[in-house]
Amino acid sequence: MQDVITRAKIAALPDHAELRVIAGAIITRAARELIKEKGITLQFDEDADPESQDKDEHAEHAIVTVVGCDRVGIIARVAEILAGSNVNILDISQTVLQGFFAMIMILDLSCSQDDFAELRQKLEEAGEEMGLKITLQHEDVFQYMHRV
Amino acid sequence: MPFSYTQDEILETIRMVELENLDIRTITMGISLRDCADPDLKVAGKKIYEKIVRCAGNLVEVGEQLERSFGIPIINKRVAVSPIALIAECSRDDHYCYLAQVLDDAAREIGINFIGGYAALVHKGFTNGDRNLINSIPQALSETDHVCAAVNVGTTRSGINMEAVYRMGKVIKKTAERSADKDGLGCAKLVVFCNAPEDNPFMAGAFHGIGEPECVINVGVSGPGVVLNVVKNQPDTDMGTLASLIKQTAFKITRMGELFGRTASRKLGVPFGVVDLSLAPTPAVGDSVAEILEAMGLERCGAPGTTAALAVLNDAVKKGGAMASSYVGGLSGAFIPVSEDQGMARAVTEGALNIEKLEALTCICSVGLDMVVIPGDTPAETVAAIIADEAAIGMINKKTTGVRLIPAPRKKTGERVEFGGLLGSAPVMDVSNFSSAGFIKRGGRIPAPLQALTN
Numbered sequence: 001m002q003d004v005i006t007r008a009k010i011a012a013l014p015d016h017a018e019l020r021v022i023a024g025a026i027i028t029r030a031a032r033e034l035i036k037e038k039g040i041t042l043q044f045d046e047d048a049d050p051e052s053q054d055k056d057e058h059a060e061h062a063i064v065t066v067v068g069c070d071r072v073g074i075i076a077r078v079a080e081i082l083a084g085s086n087v088n089i090l091d092i093s094q095t096v097l098q099g100f101f102a103m104i105m106i107l108d109l110s111c112s113q114d115d116f117a118e119l120r121q122k123l124e125e126a127g128e129e130m131g132l133k134i135t136l137q138h139e140d141v142f143q144y145m146h147r148v
Numbered sequence: 149m150p151f152s153y154t155q156d157e158i159l160e161t162i163r164m165v166e167l168e169n170l171d172i173r174t175i176t177m178g179i180s181l182r183d184c185a186d187p188d189l190k191v192a193g194k195k196i197y198e199k200i201v202r203c204a205g206n207l208v209e210v211g212e213q214l215e216r217s218f219g220i221p222i223i224n225k226r227v228a229v230s231p232i233a234l235i236a237e238c239s240r241d242d243h244y245c246y247l248a249q250v251l252d253d254a255a256r257e258i259g260i261n262f263i264g265g266y267a268a269l270v271h272k273g274f275t276n277g278d279r280n281l282i283n284s285i286p287q288a289l290s291e292t293d294h295v296c297a298a299v300n301v302g303t304t305r306s307g308i309n310m311e312a313v314y315r316m317g318k319v320i321k322k323t324a325e326r327s328a329d330k331d332g333l334g335c336a337k338l339v340v341f342c343n344a345p346e347d348n349p350f351m352a353g354a355f356h357g358i359g360e361p362e363c364v365i366n367v368g369v370s371g372p373g374v375v376l377n378v379v380k381n382q383p384d385t386d387m388g389t390l391a392s393l394i395k396q397t398a399f400k401i402t403r404m405g406e407l408f409g410r411t412a413s414r415k416l417g418v419p420f421g422v423v424d425l426s427l428a429p430t431p432a433v434g435d436s437v438a439e440i441l442e443a444m445g446l447e448r449c450g451a452p453g454t455t456a457a458l459a460v461l462n463d464a465v466k467k468g469g470a471m472a473s474s475y476v477g478g479l480s481g482a483f484i485p486v487s488e489d490q491g492m493a494r495a496v497t498e499g500a501l502n503i504e505k506l507e508a509l510t511c512i513c514s515v516g517l518d519m520v521v522i523p524g525d526t527p528a529e530t531v532a533a534i535i536a537d538e539a540a541i542g543m544i545n546k547k548t549t550g551v552r553l554i555p556a557p558r559k560k561t562g563e564r565v566e567f568g569g570l571l572g573s574a575p576v577m578d579v580s581n582f583s584s585a586g587f588i589k590r591g592g593r594i595p596a597p598l599q600a601l602t603n
Contacts, residue, residue, distance in 0.1 A: 004202050006257055026205035029259025063153075065162045095155050104158050117216045135162060137219040144407040145400045146157045 010034040018043050060110045061090075061139040064123060068132030070101035077130065081122050082107065085114045165220055168373035169435045170401065172408050173428045174224040175211050176349035178356035178364040178421065179203045181230040181265075189241040193250040196235070200227060200254040200263075203363050203418070208259040210415045214408055222408065223370070223430075223570075227255065228354035229265035237277030244281050248288035248295045255294035262337075264354035266297040269344070272306040272593070282312075285319050289334040290326035296352035302342035302539040304546045308594040313539065316340045317532025317588070320553055324524065328557035331565045335554040336519065340535050342542030342549050347422050348478040353515075353550055364421040365413045366478060369405035370428045371397075373435045375465070379443040390444070391464040398425065398468030406473045424478030425469030426514050427461075429489035431572035437461075437482050438491025449491055450501030458482060459512045479548055481514025487567060487574035488519050497575050503534075511541050516549035519572075521565050522579045524557040531555060533584030536594075544597055 003022050007030035013019065016039045021027070023045055027035075035042065064082075066074060075092070082089060082105075091106040112119060120136040127134030164170035184195035204227050211225040229251070236244045248266055255263040266288055268278040285297050299316055302308035320340075324332035339353040346357020349366035356364075378397045382390055405423040413420035429437045438449035441457045462482045470476050484506065486492045495501035503520065510516040516538040522531075535551045542549030556565050559576045566573040 004198075004205055006201060006205075026202065027209075028201055028205045028257050029208045030257045032209075063158060065158065067162065067166070093155055095159070102159060104155060117213075120216065120219070133166065135166070135219055137161075138217050140407060140411075141218050141220065141404070142153050142158060142161055144403040145161055146153055 004028070005031050007031045007034050010038065010040065013038070013040060015039060016041075021045065060108060062107045062109055062116070062136055063139060063142060064105040064107060064134065064136050066103040066127070066132055066134050067100050068127075068130070071130065074101075074103065074130065074132065077126055078105065078123065078134070081126055085112050085119055085122070087112045087119065164371070164374050164400075168377050169370070169430070169432055170374050170404070171220060171370050172222040172367060172405060173370035174226055174349050174351075174368040175207070175222055175408065175412055176226045176228050176354055176366050176368065177204045177207050177416075177418065178228045178347065178360055178366060179230075180356055180360065180362050181232075181235045182358075185235050185238050187238055187240050189236065189239040189243065189246055192235060192239060193247055196229075196247065197250050197254050200229070200251075201257055204258050204260070206416060210412055213415070214411055218407070220404060220408075224262070224351075225260050226349070226351060226354065227258070227260055227263045228349070228356045229263065230356045230358065231267040231269055232265060233268035233275070233277045233281040234358070236281065237275060242280045244284045245288045245291060248284070248292050251295050252292035261294060262296050262351040263294050264296040264298065264351050265356060266295050267299065267355040269300045270309055270312045271300050271303045271342075272309060274312065282315060282319060285338060286322035286326050286334070289323050289337050296337045296339075296354070298339045298341060298344065298353045298355055300341045300344040301535065302543050302594070304343060304543050304599075305596055307596040308342065308536065308539045308543055310536065310588070310594060311591045313536050314529070314532045314588050314591065316535055317528040317530075320531050321528045321555055324555045324557055331556045331559065331567070332521075332524070332554045333567055333571075336552065336567060336571050338552065340539075340551045342539035343547060344550075345478055345548055349424050350426065350428065350479060352552065360421070361419060363418045365409055365416065365418050366421040366424065367405045367409035367412070368424040368426060368428060368478065369401050369469075370430075370435075371401040372427050372429045372437050372440060374401060375427065375461070376434060376436070376440045376443055379440055383445075387460060391460055394461060394464035395468035398465040399472045402469040402472035420475070422475045422477030423469070423473040425465055425473075425476055425480040426478070427465055427482045429483060429485065429491075430570055431488055431490050433490065436489045436491035437484055438489055438495055442491065448498060448500035449495040450505050454505065455508050455512065458484070458509055462513055479514040483515055483518060484509055484513050485515075485518035485552075486520050486577070487565070487572040488570060490572065493572065493574045496577060503577050503579060507537060507541070510538060510549055511545060514548065516542070516551050518550065518552050519554070519574065520552070521554045521556050521559070521574050521576045523561055523576055524555050524559050526555050526579050527583070527585070529583065529585040529588045530579060532588045534579070536588070540594070543594070
């Protein structure tokens with residue numbers, strides 16, 4: 001039977017307490033909110049850290065697209081972020097989409113130091129700074145949509 | 149070759165997500181509550197709450213993980229449970245609203261926006277539990293925020309239960325009155341069905357059917373904006389070519405549903421049920437089924453030819469979608485809600501679309517009269533008669549039809565009602581003033597139709 005952590009369980013704990021969580025425990029949405037509010041730290045049993053489980057087993061290939069107005073240093077900036085996370089660029093191409101600059105990069109994430117969500121956030125933030133739309137997507141999306 | 153995608157394919161996907169509102173409309177977990185029945189309603193409530201939290205506690209979390217890793221938003225994460233009438237029936241207490249409260253609390257705990265299954269299946273007759281549940285619907289919907297109710301009043305195999313139809317007319321009126329301060333919003337959470345599907349992931353009509361497994365993941369896709377763009381770019385092509393292009397697009401949209409459903413099912417350790425192929429509009433500009441019909445060459449949705457245009461669209465979506473997924477189910481077709489689709493609402497405002505034309509459209513689309521606002525002084529018998537008409541269309545055509553009518557209290561034809569959010573806004577539609585009371589008050593059952601001699 002899985003352990004279920006509900007809001008009521010968290011409410012019974014004092015602020016800033018520590019809570020041991022066993023492998024595969026379910027933490028409800030309301031409980032997560034209260035955990036944040038009360039500053040409670042979760043102590044995961046070994047192998048039970050959900051962050052380590054979340055890393056998608058086959059998140060090896062991904063596709064970055066950059067869409068917006070062309071300017072100096074777009075590729076350099078994106079490449080810098082990727083290199084900083086130890087991500088290899090397999091292919092780059094660029095084109096013009098409805099009057100906008102569009103760049104596509106194919107990445108190998110197998111040695112990445114960041115998980116998918118972290119890398120995605122870094123790229124999106126860089127995109128906002130440069131006034132561009134940068135997206136990082138899993139290869140599966142394209143595989144499913146365009147190949148049977 | 150690990151990468152066989154062309155630039156065009158990659159940019160097409162990006163365009164769909166960024167510019168055309170491609171999203172997954174809903175991931176709905178179906179949960180059987182059949183093992184939660186208990187003579188003591190409080191005990192049943194405790195079992196129900198624990199089971200929902202145990203099965204769906206991670207649903208929202210997993211949904212958000214999928215959004216992050218695939219970069220496509222999931223608009224709703226929801227839960228559908230076994231029809232509560234079946235679960236509550238063996239209890240000594242008949243105050244079923246308590247269970248609605250339990251469902252509402254469970255929904256709040258796991259962070260979902262709607263929970264469906266406050267339902268009864270009465271197409272052939274009522275059990276005592278069914279009666280109790282139906283009578284409790286107005287109170288249950290007014291005292292909860294997340295609970296949705298559904299009642300099935302007819303099937304092709306058993307006919308239409310006219311007593312249930314009349315009763316639902318009254319229940320809809322009462323539900324509207326109890327939420328009069330919000331223009332009858334309670335009725336947006338109540339659907340009356342004929343041939344209700346057991347695996348529908350869309351609210352308000354979702355419930356976990358009795359032939360379903362312990363727990364299951366169903367996915368509803370979306371994408372009217374994507375189809376709209378395809379149709380807009382082809383102003384002069386003939387119908388065959390157009391249908392073929394819609395088919396290809398529906399295929400791509402549905403593949404996303406398949407990807408999300410399979411991944412969610414793996415991450416949650418729950419079997420994958422079906423992808424529902426429905427084109428579900430939202431009030432966002434460009435995310436409208438009415439606009440697709442208009443892009444096919446109609447000045448306004450509702451003009452002569454609208455039924456034929458919808459037939460082309462609906463069939464092409466099904467053909468493309470059926471190829472894309474291993475399991476297709478639920479409602480699967482185009483939705484034509486009025487308030488949730490700004491193109492529909494505009495057609496009504498401009499006088500292009502009336503309730504009679506909408507009724508004709510429901511003969512070929514996936515749901516019936518959906519989110520239609522009618523004057524608050526419409527008699528319960530007339531509401532029931534509209535339900536009877538829709539149920540008859542479903543029964544004869546062997547398809548699902550539903551009715552989600554909102555008799556907005558104190559509102560007159562032409563006035564506007566704002567529901568906000570995904571429910572949108574719409575003008576109050578005119579309803580015939582001629583009475584149907586004599587017909588509705590007869591009661592009894594409409595016999596099941598012949599399945600042969602089909603002209």
